[in-house]
Amino acid sequence: MTTAPAPELLCIVGPTGSGKSNLGIQVALQLAKRGIRAEIVNADSMQFYRGMDIGTAKAPLDERAGIKHHMLDWLDIAEENTAARYQIEARKVIAELIEKGILPIVVGGSMLYIAALINTFEFPGRDEALRAQLEQDLIDLGPLAMHKRLELLDETAASRIEPQNGRRTVRALEIVMITGEPFAASLPDQFESFLPVLEIGLNSAREHLVERLAERVRTMFASGLVEEVRGLIDHGIRDSKTASQAIGYAQALATIDGRMTEEEAIADTILLTQRYARRQMSWFRRDPRINWFDYQSDDLLTEVMRLVSLNLPNHGKVG
Numbered sequence: 001m002t003t004a005p006a007p008e009l010l011c012i013v014g015p016t017g018s019g020k021s022n023l024g025i026q027v028a029l030q031l032a033k034r035g036i037r038a039e040i041v042n043a044d045s046m047q048f049y050r051g052m053d054i055g056t057a058k059a060p061l062d063e064r065a066g067i068k069h070h071m072l073d074w075l076d077i078a079e080e081n082t083a084a085r086y087q088i089e090a091r092k093v094i095a096e097l098i099e100k101g102i103l104p105i106v107v108g109g110s111m112l113y114i115a116a117l118i119n120t121f122e123f124p125g126r127d128e129a130l131r132a133q134l135e136q137d138l139i140d141l142g143p144l145a146m147h148k149r150l151e152l153l154d155e156t157a158a159s160r161i162e163p164q165n166g167r168r169t170v171r172a173l174e175i176v177m178i179t180g181e182p183f184a185a186s187l188p189d190q191f192e193s194f195l196p197v198l199e200i201g202l203n204s205a206r207e208h209l210v211e212r213l214a215e216r217v218r219t220m221f222a223s224g225l226v227e228e229v230r231g232l233i234d235h236g237i238r239d240s241k242t243a244s245q246a247i248g249y250a251q252a253l254a255t256i257d258g259r260m261t262e263e264e265a266i267a268d269t270i271l272l273t274q275r276y277a278r279r280q281m282s283w284f285r286r287d288p289r290i291n292w293f294d295y296q297s298d299d300l301l302t303e304v305m306r307l308v309s310l311n312l313p314n315h316g317k318v319g
Contacts, residue, residue: 007198007311008098010038011106011118013284014202015277017213019295021059023202023304024107028067030305036103036312040064041093042071043108043117045086046246049075051232054225055248057216070097077243078236082171083116084123091117094195103312111283118199120192127178134170143169150176160279162272167241193289198311200304201290203281208296210274217248217270221262226252247272 010027012020028038042048046056050073053060058072070093075081090106094117097104108114115121138146143166150169151158153176161168203209229237229252237243237253244250251265260268284290291307293300 005196007196009041009094009104009106009118009195009197010308011043011114011197011199012108012202013043013114013199013290014109014295015209015280015284016109016273017057017209017216017277018109018202018204020107020109020202021057023200023295023300024105025059025063025065025067026301027304027308028105029065030301031103031308031312034309037101038103038105039068039070039097040072041090041097041104041106042069043090043106043110043114045081045108045110045113046243047072047108048081048086049073049077049079049243051077051228051235052243052246052249054220054223054228055246055252057220076235077232078240080240080242083112086113087116087121087123091194109280111280118193118195118197120194127174130177131170131174134173138166138170142166146170146173149173153177160283162276162279165245167245197289198308199287199290200307201284201292202295203292204294204296209277213273213277214270217266217273220248221252221266221269225249226255226262226265229253230256247276 012024012027014020024040028040031038044056046052047058048071049056052058059069071086071090074089094104094106106114106117116123134146143164146166146169147158147161147163150161150173154172157172157176158169161172163169225248229249232243233256237249244253248269251260251269254260255262255265293303297303
């Protein structure tokens with residue numbers, strides 16, 4: 001009988017709005033009580049950006065309870081990022097933490113970024129000329145036409161990418177055209193971890209999450225999302241292919257430009273956020289390593305810590 005190796009990192013995943021950030025902090029605090037040092041490694045692709053706080057539900061500094069967070073606010077608003085770059089940078093952080101005897105807790109819901117980080121995977125190369133042509137086609141034809149092109153070449157890939165997400169569509173087209181294989185074939189293997197990992201998933205009844213997300217969006221706008229975006233214009237959010245298309249931020253820009261009323265922006269953001277949550281769950285459900293918990297449970301932290309304790313009986317104790 002073989003025993004699985006003790007995990008060297010934890011990973012907390014799930015749909016947007018399920019409480020991952022708070023749980024990560026609470027788990028780190030509980031581990032500290034047991035003499036185990038732990039720090040958070042962010043895997044929410046929009047929380048990488050400085051200044052994008054309200055619309056990404058970034059935990060304020062005073063709510064982080066002294067737990068250090070990595071890969072948070074590490075990019076300027078105008079910088080572009082890729083899952084390949086994130087894989088390199090975040091793995092460096094994880095290696096440094098492990099070397100210091102600190103347990104990394106990866107927290108986020110950005111599916112490709114998480115898969116690229118925790119799974120054994122090498123990204124396909126790039127063809128700069130092809131990429132330039134595809135990006136020009138995106139400008140000339142628009143994201144919907146490019147998504148239709150992808151659908152003809154790789155229906156599965158198209159089904160996993162929001163039609164308005166031209167950047168992801170272009171990358172998928174590039175990979176399909178370079179490798180001659182479906183984009184899905186180049187995605188990180190869902191079953192092979194680059195390090196032993198304990199995955200924790202948060203979800204609940206769909207009806208509850210749908211209303212929870214709607215209320216969350218309304219709260220974001222009431223808390224000043226439009227004003228936050230207005231303050232990011234001088235920092236280059238309009239020119240950023242990533243930040244300007246983020247859910248909520250694109251709608252706030254449309255409100256500022258007079259292309260949407262705030263009520264229309266809220267309704268559109270709610271719809272897209274709920275749709276995104278469905279795509280997240282469709283992705284995460286394929287990963288058999290995830291241990292699922294109901295975020296509505298009154299004993300959520302106790303249940304999660306029971307699982308963590310069973311898997312990390314002697315990890316990194318100090319003192």
